[in-house]
Amino acid sequence: MAxxxxxxxxxxxxxxxxxxxxxxxxxxFVGTPGRSKQAEMIIVDSDGDQIHVVCKKDQLKAWKMDLxxxxxxxxxNFRVSKNDEWxxxxxxxxxxxxxxxxxxxxxxxxxxxxxxxxxVDFSDVIAGQLQSDLLVxxxxxxxxxxxRHISPRSKRVVFKLMNL
Numbered sequence: 196m197a198x199x200x201x202x203x204x205x206x207x208x209x210x211x212x213x214x215x216x217x218x219x220x221x222x223x224f225v226g227t228p229g230r231s232k233q234a235e236m237i238i239v240d241s242d243g244d245q246i247h248v249v250c251k252k253d254q255l256k257a258w259k260m261d262l263x264x265x266x267x268x269x270x271x272n273f274r275v276s277k278n279d280e281w282x283x284x285x286x287x288x289x290x291x292x293x294x295x296x297x298x299x300x301x302x303x304x305x306x307x308x309x310x311x312x313x314x315v316d317f318s319d320v321i322a323g324q325l326q327s328d329l330l331v332x333x334x335x336x337x338x339x340x341x342x343r344h345i346s347p348r349s350k351r352v353v354f355k356l357m358n359l
Contacts, residue, residue: 203244267304
């Protein structure tokens with residue numbers, strides 16, 4: 196009999212032999228153009244719970260072509276670590292990292308939500324009433340570009356946002 200999938204909310208660092216039935220809701224690559232150093236993603240389970248997942252350079256070659264935003268997967272075996280980065284992309288206390296024995300199998304799964312936005316009010320941002328290390332979603336428009344610096348290695352832009 197097949198093992199029942201674990202739920203994201205139950206991940207507490209006590210085991211790494213997880214089986215997760217998930218959808219990749221966000222996927223991005225970190226590194227210089229044409230040379231990715233790692234893939235990062237947010238996955239969601241059928242309860243709508245999210246967790247940050249990292250696929251570092253040593254595992255990226257094996258999985259890069261198989262990982263697609265919006266697709267559903269059964270994933271097994273990760274390194275589980277504290278989600279204590281300077282900027283966290285979701286509020287789960289742990290994050291997952293692909294390791295040599297991680298297994299990812301794309302399959303059609305029903306009941307998995309698509310991207311879930313975490314909109315906050317501009318007034319909460321201005322008042323500093325949000326977790327300062329957690330990325331959130333806002334709706335607004337760029338009102339003014341205050342500063343722009345472009346170099347061969349990076350781009351830096353400072354701008355003012357206006358609430359819609």
